[in-house]
Amino acid sequence: MVLALAVIAELNGVTDLRPNDTEESPFFYTFKVQCTSCRETHPNFVTMSRFETHEVSGSRGEANFVWKCKNCKREHSANVKAAPASYPQSDPPKTQNILEFDCRGLEFVEFRADGEWLATGLESNTKFSGIDLNEGEWFDYDEKAGEEVSITNVKWEVRRA
Template sequence: MVKLGLYFKADLENVTDLLPAADYEWHFKIQCASCRETDSSWISFNRQDEYEMTHSKGTANLVMKCKFCKRESSALFETNAPIHAYNNSGKFQKIATFDCRGLELVDFSPRDPWSAKGTETATPFEDIDLLELEWADYDEKAGEPVGISNIEVEFRKEK
């Protein structure tokens, strides 16, 4: 079992509280811990779905078999670790924690929908699409451009 923290970094321009939607579908590149092969497809799962694991009484948010060695693996959102809003412009911040068994998350694609608030006005911005790793809009209340750019992610082993 490996516990992985997903750390997110972006430059925020006049926005704060960047957060994926409650029913957000998280997209990852996944590497098998047994054969070390990485699936070329983006594999997605969310916090709401739960699947039974073969040969176990437990459940996970993702249960899959490796395309290469056929071993079963799973990933589960840490239930006692909430999804955190990103506020630290230009610095890595943990946004989620996963319990991984038989797999490692090696890349993350921040697809839509995300939300954020205007820094000065708390104007809500919904359905933010970060697939292109940047987003721009205009906060009419503040009379300022808003944006998100220079997105980076990394995974860190947690205790």
């Protein structure tokens, strides 16, 4: 099953919101995970990086995330399909997929925006880094544009791609 991480947010003065996700500085995507066999949801958040791989038991395969359900004892896996897409500024804001996962036996049911995000000044091309979206909003000042910039009303959704 292919799932996507989608976002909708109000971007004011910035565009191209994206996770800071490079081999030198990998982003750890944080999710709640649910077993599709027994529907048990793991009580804790789990993390995965698209640059890490783990062996899948009983196969030659590897995956970015491997998880064994404590309830039904089945092992499941997920892979990030490609680098994250950036979220452009639009008025009104539109929901857009920024990341896709190929999931085997599990579903991601909730996302937490831990980690560093990046954005670019809409008119000025100023590079903003170190953006923290844990509280669902971010405010800064664009020196080149001479105005406040912000990301507000951030909503995450995990959905079928």
